[in-house]
Amino acid sequence: MPVSWAQLFGLLGWGTLVGVDLVSFPQALLSRPLIAGAGAGLVLGEPEAGFKIGLVLELFALDVLPVGAARYPDYGAGVVGAVVLASGAEPTFVLGIATLYALLFATLGGWSLQWLRRVNGRTLESAAAGLAAGDAATIRSVQYRGVAGDLVRSALLTALAVGVAFWLRPRLPLTERMELVSAVAVGTAVAAAASGAIRSAGREARLRWLAAGAGLGLLMAALR
Amino acid sequence: MRRGFLRASLRLLAVQGAWNYERMTGVGIGYAAEPLLEDLQAEDPARHAEAAVRSAEYFNSHPYLAGLAVGALARAEYDQVPGAQITRLRTALTGPLGSLGDQFFWAGLVPAVVGGMIVGQVAGYGWWALGLGLFLYNAVRLATGHWALRTGLETGARVGHAVAESWLPRSIPQVGVAAGFLVGMALPLAMVGLLDGQPSWAVLIAAGTMLVALAAGWRFSPRVTSVRFGLAVLSLTVLLAWSWP
């Protein structure tokens, strides 16, 4: 499936935006895989592919709580790349391998965040004198360099994820057998979200409400 | 101090922009506090210089509640609270504002909204579900940010009491229950939605993998995380699918 320059720039811009949204700005939920995938699908004119891939990766993301400066994967760029990989293909054949692709980039994205935090630490060292004097220009400079660093990080990660996906897409042997990979991906993703939900629920009222919700969900699923 | 409110609010949207392991969000806090401290520069330049140094020191809290700290610490500077006491307040706010925000947003509102969006999407309301979820989440988040900065500025060193008496701690159980219910609902619906139209063997494989993944996570946590398990199992399955004669 050919893409226009506008679509390509749209993907790069969207991937960069969801990347910086995770930590730096504006933290508006755009970085969630569900939103990142839907946006990439919209750019490519394949919203269904975006919804499905976003949903599988969202289930993985629900396993992680970014509490108290913990380290976590960055799903945004990987999800955008995975939607590119899946575009134009039979959804049930490509869902599994696209999930694997997004998980690889999510891990790489998590490492890149830690790398950026260390770069910010070095910026801090170089600005030590200004910070010790409470110089407003120094504080602004450290802040802007941090945000700019995250923009560059997210843009490079997106370019890599999207670029490799475009290269890989026509070379992937997508046969009926890949339905097996897709089924495994769905099972693993639901398990991830379930274990995260149970861990977050504790042993009080929330656990009971989780069970009640799951019961209602099962009923609705059976009636579909 | 009041005239810097809007700029400080906007700057707080990027409070984690220079996140690092040494000062964590300290620089972001200093950046957001700068507009609020401008009047102090004219009133008391010596105090302003001290305040500016303190403003960017080590700090970490939930980003959406950082306004409580920014406002309270700025107000305390205008109130001429002794510097050592301000530093103590700053340190003491770190854990509680992190805990409250993590409980309300990361473990509450985020899974509740995401769970609702998944339910809506599987039910066939894809764009509407995502749009409504984004709108509701950001409305709450922005309103909380505005409340946080205003409350911090109004209460200064008494911010802890003001937050303890506010809506925030009281609403955590409710949002937690909503999160549990909506994520619980979303799980079976997501599975069914993703396997829609697939043959029965695929449904069995997915269910079997789910049980194995849950057992592996339970038995081998924390070494086996869901992402590591997914990477390993999916890589093996891809190799199997491609190499099987």
Place this chain on the structure above:
Amino acid sequence: MAIVLYRVDDRLVHGQVVIGWGRPLGISRIVLVDDDVAGSDWEQELYRMAVPAEIELRFARVADVAAQGAAWAADPRPTILLTGDIATMAAVSHAMPVGRVNLGGLHHKPGRSERLPFIFLAEDDLRQLQQLEREGVEVTAQDLPTSSPVSLGALT
């Protein structure tokens, strides 16, 4: 033993403690051993609001541990014992039996260097931790139950 986690964390009560460890361990009590906080009403109010209603938060001084430690350990409610620094945890371990200490967060200060993203230690800190291990206490660094524990030897 009802004390399921002995944790050193300079942010004391925060999200990693209440949600990260508290929920999967089903915690119903946190004992915060800190002389400064135990003597400050406004700080206690701050920490109380950080904890859900179903979790009891108890404040104690180091001097209280010898008299009350056995009762905390005998109480069947799952409990986290929390200190803000290594010296306080060492004092706790001298006043009551402690098998394992979790380093959950010690952040940057002048003189400290990074050992893990969430653990910064000065040489003196390290010596105190090694002394704890010589006294039979296992020391590991682990911010959340979902991350792998790191032994003290790997932090040197």
